[in-house]
Amino acid sequence: MPVSVLLCEGEDNGPDVRLLHAILRGTGVQVEPSGGKDAFAGLIRGRRRQTPGVCGLIDGDFPRDPGAWTEATDPGPRRWTLRQGEKRLMLGWMWRRKEVENYLLDPDVLARALRWDPAAKSHYVAQLERVFDALGHVTAARIALTCCAPRRNRLETQVRLDATKQELAQELQDKADAYTEGARLDKDKLLQAFERHVPDCLSGGRFRQHALEVFAGKNILARIQHTPGFHPILKRKPELEERILNALEHDAEPHSWLPEWAALRSAVEAWMPAPETEATSAGA
Structure with a gap:
């Protein structure tokens, strides 16, 4: 059977749920929040024992192989898989972008x-x-933390947003010293x-x-909220989210606003459960 339930991060009436409700309107797919990412894979596998058509959608996050992020040329979502022996089980998808806020700040989305x-x-x-x-x-510091994090232990990648390069280097050293x-x-x-990815994240760099x-x-x-010159509504996150989501919910074809949203809708509609055997860098 195709996808019947799509689980996502966030809470009831959160931006993830409401955005997906709009994008997938008319497909018959039920969107449900899963809360956080912890145990998300296990939740999907457990739900599939009763409902085979359950899939998930998670934030893109920083990949361990950052270069793979910018290599894709199509707008489709990245596949989210779980290794099972020599095979990979398809759990669902990852947003093409880092997280849902990236879409809500897109110039085309805001303009509409x-x-x-x-x-x-x-x-x-x-x-x-x-x-x-x-x-x-x-961003270079956060990417470095993700690249170097132990695979079986969670590592917090948040750093001070107003820190200088030297201060960030010290913060990384402190995190390494405190990691026990x-x-x-x-x-x-x-x-x-960190040093390797700094040029990638500055003007002209592949990630920039x-x-x-x-x-x-x-x-x-x-950073927008502390930078002069932006439209006042961009300083008020709840009002901004409500304006965008309300506009999407009242649009006849909200999935057409961005190619990525149309591609996600198509991917969800086309999915059928089957053993996954191909390797993918998006594996969980």
Whole structure:
């Protein structure tokens, strides 16, 4: 059977649930929140014992192989799989972008939801570039933490958003020194990964060129709120989310707003349960 239930991160009436309700309207798929990401895979496998058509959608997050993030040329969601021996079980999908906030800050989405004219949209895009510049070192630090994290132990990747490069390097060292959860975090490798990915995240870098996909949407929004020149509604997150989601919910074809949303809808509609044998970098 095709997908009947799509579980997602977040809570009832949260932005993830409401966005997916709009994108998947008319498909017959029921969208349900799962809460956080912890035990999400186990929840899907347990639900499938009773309802085979259960799948999940999780945030993109920073991948262990950052280069793989920007290699895809199609707008479709990344597949979320779980290794089972020599096979991989398809659990669902990952957002193409870091998290749901990345979509809510997209210039095309904001222009439609807030009814901006071309001049207002261009002004926003120019202002957004300043925010991306300010988040280059922060994003490199968070990517480094993800690359170097032990595979079986959770590692918090949040860092100070207003820290300098030198302060971030010290913060990474402190995190490595404090990491005592049964697995070692190699300080030298962590700092090397940070230095390696800094150029990727600054102007002209491969990740900087895809900042609205790769940089954390929550970090972008936080910097917007402390950067002058942005439209006042962008400083008020609850009101901003409500305006966007309300506009989507009242649109006849909300999935057409972005190619990624149309591709996700198509992927969900086309899915049928089957053993997964191909390797994928999106495995859980």
